[in-house]
Amino acid sequence: xxxxxxxxxxxxxxxxxxxxxxxxxxxxxxxxxxxxxxxxxxxxxxxxxxxxxxxxxxxxxxxxxxxxxxxxxxxxxxxxxxxxxxxxxxxxxxxxxxxxxxxxxxxxxxxxxxxxxxxxxxxxxxxxxxxxxxxxxxxxxxxxxxxxxxxxxxxxxxxxxxxxxxxxxxxxxxxxxxxxxxxxxxxxxxxxxxxxxxxxxxxxxxxxxxxxxxxxxxxxxxxxxxxxxxxxxxxxxxxxxxxxxxxxxxxxxxxxxxxxxxxxxxxxxxxxxxxxxxxxxxxxxxxxxxxxxxxxxxxxxxxxxxxxxxxxxxxxxxxxxxxxxxxxxxxxxxxxxxxxxxxxxxxxxxxxxxxxxxxxxxxxxxxxxxxxxxxxxxxxxxxxxxxxxxxxxxxxxxxxxxxxxxxxxxxxxxxxxxxxxxxxxxxxxxxxxxxxxxxxxxxxxxxxxxxxxxxxxxxxxxxxxxxxxxxxxxxxxxx
Amino acid sequence: xxxxxxxxxxxxxxxxxxxxxxxxxxxxxxxxxxxxxxxxxxxxxxxxxxxxxxxxxxxxxxxxxxxxxxxxxxxxxxxxxxxxxxxxxxxxxxxxxxxxxxxxxxxxxxxxxxxxxxxxxxxxxxxxxxxxxxxxxxxxxxxxxxxxxxxxxxxxxxxxxxxxxxxxxxxxxxxxxxxxxxxxxxxxxxxxxxxxxxxxxxxxxxxxxxxxxxxxxxxxxxxxxxxxxxxxxxxxxxxxxxxxxxxxxxxxxxxxxxxxxxxxxxxxxxxxxxxxxxxxxxxxxxxxxxxxxxxxxxxxxxxxxxxxxxxxxxxxxxxxxxxxxxxxxxxxxxxxxxxxxxxxxxxxxxxxxxxxxxxxxxxxxxxxxxxxxxxxxxxxxxxxxxxxxxxxxxxxxxxxxxxxxxxxxxxxxxxxxxxxxxxxxxxxxxxxxxxxxxxxxxxxxxxxxxxxxxxxxxxxxxxxxxxxxxxxxxxxxxx
Numbered sequence: 001x002x003x004x005x006x007x008x009x010x011x012x013x014x015x016x017x018x019x020x021x022x023x024x025x026x027x028x029x030x031x032x033x034x035x036x037x038x039x040x041x042x043x044x045x046x047x048x049x050x051x052x053x054x055x056x057x058x059x060x061x062x063x064x065x066x067x068x069x070x071x072x073x074x075x076x077x078x079x080x081x082x083x084x085x086x087x088x089x090x091x092x093x094x095x096x097x098x099x100x101x102x103x104x105x106x107x108x109x110x111x112x113x114x115x116x117x118x119x120x121x122x123x124x125x126x127x128x129x130x131x132x133x134x135x136x137x138x139x140x141x142x143x144x145x146x147x148x149x150x151x152x153x154x155x156x157x158x159x160x161x162x163x164x165x166x167x168x169x170x171x172x173x174x175x176x177x178x179x180x181x182x183x184x185x186x187x188x189x190x191x192x193x194x195x196x197x198x199x200x201x202x203x204x205x206x207x208x209x210x211x212x213x214x215x216x217x218x219x220x221x222x223x224x225x226x227x228x229x230x231x232x233x234x235x236x237x238x239x240x241x242x243x244x245x246x247x248x249x250x251x252x253x254x255x256x257x258x259x260x261x262x263x264x265x266x267x268x269x270x271x272x273x274x275x276x277x278x279x280x281x282x283x284x285x286x287x288x289x290x291x292x293x294x295x296x297x298x299x300x301x302x303x304x305x306x307x308x309x310x311x312x313x314x315x316x317x318x319x320x321x322x323x324x325x326x327x328x329x330x331x332x333x334x335x336x337x338x339x340x341x342x343x344x345x346x347x348x349x350x351x352x353x354x355x356x357x358x359x360x361x362x363x364x365x366x367x368x369x370x371x372x373x374x375x376x377x378x379x380x381x382x383x384x385x386x387x388x389x390x391x392x393x394x395x396x397x398x399x400x401x402x403x404x405x406x407x408x409x410x411x412x413x414x415x416x417x418x419x420x421x422x423x424x425x426x427x428x429x430x431x432x433x434x435x436x437x438x439x440x441x442x443x444x445x446x447x448x449x450x451x452x453x454x455x456x457x458x459x460x461x462x463x464x465x466x467x468x469x470x471x472x473x474x475x476x477x478x479x
Numbered sequence: 480x481x482x483x484x485x486x487x488x489x490x491x492x493x494x495x496x497x498x499x500x501x502x503x504x505x506x507x508x509x510x511x512x513x514x515x516x517x518x519x520x521x522x523x524x525x526x527x528x529x530x531x532x533x534x535x536x537x538x539x540x541x542x543x544x545x546x547x548x549x550x551x552x553x554x555x556x557x558x559x560x561x562x563x564x565x566x567x568x569x570x571x572x573x574x575x576x577x578x579x580x581x582x583x584x585x586x587x588x589x590x591x592x593x594x595x596x597x598x599x600x601x602x603x604x605x606x607x608x609x610x611x612x613x614x615x616x617x618x619x620x621x622x623x624x625x626x627x628x629x630x631x632x633x634x635x636x637x638x639x640x641x642x643x644x645x646x647x648x649x650x651x652x653x654x655x656x657x658x659x660x661x662x663x664x665x666x667x668x669x670x671x672x673x674x675x676x677x678x679x680x681x682x683x684x685x686x687x688x689x690x691x692x693x694x695x696x697x698x699x700x701x702x703x704x705x706x707x708x709x710x711x712x713x714x715x716x717x718x719x720x721x722x723x724x725x726x727x728x729x730x731x732x733x734x735x736x737x738x739x740x741x742x743x744x745x746x747x748x749x750x751x752x753x754x755x756x757x758x759x760x761x762x763x764x765x766x767x768x769x770x771x772x773x774x775x776x777x778x779x780x781x782x783x784x785x786x787x788x789x790x791x792x793x794x795x796x797x798x799x800x801x802x803x804x805x806x807x808x809x810x811x812x813x814x815x816x817x818x819x820x821x822x823x824x825x826x827x828x829x830x831x832x833x834x835x836x837x838x839x840x841x842x843x844x845x846x847x848x849x850x851x852x853x854x855x856x857x858x859x860x861x862x863x864x865x866x867x868x869x870x871x872x873x874x875x876x877x878x879x880x881x882x883x884x885x886x887x888x889x890x891x892x893x894x895x896x897x898x899x900x901x902x903x904x905x906x907x908x909x910x911x912x913x914x915x916x917x918x919x920x921x922x923x924x925x926x927x928x929x930x931x932x933x934x935x936x937x938x939x940x941x942x943x944x945x946x947x948x949x950x951x952x953x954x955x956x957x958x
Contacts, residue, residue, distance in 0.1 A: 391650075
């Protein structure tokens with residue numbers, strides 16, 4: 001217990017270092033990981049960056065130091081991208097310098113041939129314990145903490161938000177903030193922990209469950225070393241906050257890849273899934289599903305009390321598809337009473353419309369019709385949310401020409417905001433993106449406006465329906 | 480039999496009209512359907528376009544006629560977008576003019592109140608039979624025939640290709656050529672047949688099965704009126720060519736939407752699915768899946784003889800996900816023998832690589848490494864296809880910076896073409912598109928080069944794996 005408390009304080013210090021040393025940074029044209037971290041810290045405005053490389057006196061405009069000891073300022077965090085055989089010497093330097101955390105990007109420890117893998121790792125851990133610092137990795141991309149200006153790649157969005165992400169994959173950790181920026185997701189802390197030599201998923205789950213800056217926890221996990229500890233950590237986290245888990249390595253080939261990747265002995269999928277189900281977490285099957293559930297949890301507040309959907313959009317085929325997707329995902333598109341259908345007929349054209357729910361109307365150009373339809377639907381007791389779907393026809397004239405008119409976008413957003421004012425039922429959007437540059441600009445403009453207004457935006461009907469169904473199911477069980 | 484033969488001749492004539500009249504076209508700023516068709520025909524270079532509207536003498540630079548009779552040239556096809564109450568009069572004019580086909584965009588016949596729906600439709604059919612012409616629709620967008628320069632919306636790609644699409648939804652018919660242009664798909668004929676008053680799915684299936692310009696048949700169907708006729712038509716088509724069927728209206732809400740859309744009484748899903756399975760067709764569940772299977776059938780020739788995948792890409796997390804997706808879709812990622820793994824280690828770095836299959840290598844920048852890996856894998860008997868996956872990191876420096884170098888793209892394509900030369904095993908690509916303008920340009924450039932070289936390109940691992948699994952399964956059963 002005491003030990004745990006001490007660890008938690010340490011993790012907190014890891015996330016707000018006073019100075020960062022980047023060992024292995026260089027002026028080479030070729031972007032090594034260390035160089036990318038260096039440039040990323042510069043771009044983010046982190047104040048005390050110290051490149052370390054005996055071959056240079058200056059790297060990308062910053063004074064470069066031959067070793068940690070020669071750095072004049074405080075160094076709390078060290079980013080390491082050097083061959084495995086130099087690891088132990090470097091850790092000795094870290095202890096002397098009094099650092100708090102060392103992140104090893106370097107992979108290939110156990111295959112290096114320099115020392116038996118397990119022995120090397122044990123020696124590293126011993127040095128960390130003796131030196132009073134923590135190790136992140138090896139074989140990972142480490143920390144992204146927007147509030148502290150800590151990033152690892154150029155262009156990463158650095159606004160802070162309420163989502164924490166712990167990831168055994170560096171790629172997923174690196175990509176998530178970029179992939180989700182346009183959907184409006186922002187992060188408190190992202191930790192790629194790789195082989196989990198020291199800092200592991202259990203400690204991170206517990207930490208995030210108490211972190212006041214984190215409201216939602218997402219995790220990518222390939223394998224856990226101690227099932228009982230994981231069970232306890234998950235229990236603690238899931239009792240406090242929504243936890244979304246993407247388990248990599250579900251098939252034989254996937255497990256083989258996970259073992260080669262982070263030396264994870266992935267647990268039995270059935271056991272793992274039973275476990276996370278019991279712990280009231282939300283299971284997803286890929287990174288896109290993870291993002292979609294995050295959008296649902298972040299922007300649908302409160303979550304609906306039921307699964308009834310009022311489905312609105314233009315096009316017969318898309319309306320049929322939308323209905324099928326909703327119901328196959330476990331949502332429900334209730335048939336409207338004759339009385340409600342009559343109300344809708346007041347504001348929609350008879351020809352080319354469907355009134356039964358789904359509502360299909362060629363009047364997509366008329367915010368008044370959309371508004372009136374939503375007002376009517378929002379009063380139907382069986383309907384718990386309004387799902388509005390719109391596609392972008394990149395080349396053809398119809399949808400595209402409308403969305404290229406700023407006035408149309410403005411009035412659409414205004415309408416949706418007004419609907420939000422008059423009902424507690426959430427308005428959910430499925431924007432189907434075009435696969436063409438010509439339409440991308442308009443698509444992004446509409447998405448940006450919707451996201452800025454904090455609407456949940458999904459990129460397909462299926463993905464939106466599945467994410468909403470998962471969030472609602474979690475909410476029902478959780479309460 | 481005689482009647483059938485006559486009908487088929489007629490369909491052929493429908494697809495290459497000498498002149499097209501567009502009834503209801505106007506100079507109004509508001510893009511009506513008729514106006515869009517007119518502009519589309521102009522854009523495509525169709526020679527004899529005749530706007531018909533008594534209110535104008537000229538429409539968009541073309542002489543406009545008050546009625547069909549006053550048109551000086553031959554009119555084979557008439558596009559109609561006028562209220563239902565004028566339909567019968569117009570059909571009388573069509574008979575006098577001696578047209579071959581009339582396409583009714585107009586919806587709302589049965590709800591018009593002008594005449595009982597069924598009675599009106601019967602009267603229309605009678606007039607068509609007496610006048611010796613065919614009716615397409617009502618409630619549809621009609622014909623897209625690139626070879627004949629027949630289109631219905633601006634910007635539709637008008638190169639001809641080997642795919643026919645029959646669609647009960649106008650939206651799907653209109654969008655498919657635009658959605659698929661960048662994936663390299665081109666069409667012989669697209670027919671949106673709506674309520675199927677006259678020309679229906681059965682006749683179209685039979686026609687396309689014998690059409691020398693069509694190699695692959697795709698269909699979107701909400702409901703069929705005569706199960707036995709459909710069964711026979713499908714049997715005939717599927718015995719000659721691959722047939723892909725997307726059945727809309729699979730859930731209660733979807734069926735309700737389909738009924739409101741095309742008055743289809745959608746058949747029992749179980750019965751329908753049993754039927755198309757028995758007839759060796761490929762069933763898909765949405766328009767994206769339909770597109771993906773088309774890409775597989777069009778660009779993987781011949782289809783692999785088995786399900787073994789050699790899986791290549793960069794990133795531990797993505798490799799785990801890739802493996803899971805392949806195996807969950809029914810493909811197989813066989814473990815490589817020690818001997819093959821040793822061969823791979825000759826050309827790939829030890830640190831950060833996975834050799835077991837999947838192959839994960841940070842050497843994505845090296846076409847030599849990719850080439851050598853593919854050469855080794857292509858000789859493994861258990862491996863029937865090579866699946867190469869690459870993601871676009873729109874904002875971060877890694878992937879993006881590589882793909883923005885034309886020389887890298889060039890050498891990548893060259894490498895993949897060389898691999899194709901030395902093995903009969905297909906090279907399949909999963910390009911994961913970025914959700915950001917910054918990366919879209921590079922993504923599209925890479926995709927364009929790959930598609931031009933006739934590689935099958937999918938937009939996610941899951942979608943690629945599912946499409947390949949479906950095409951392979953069909954191929955095995957079909958032979």
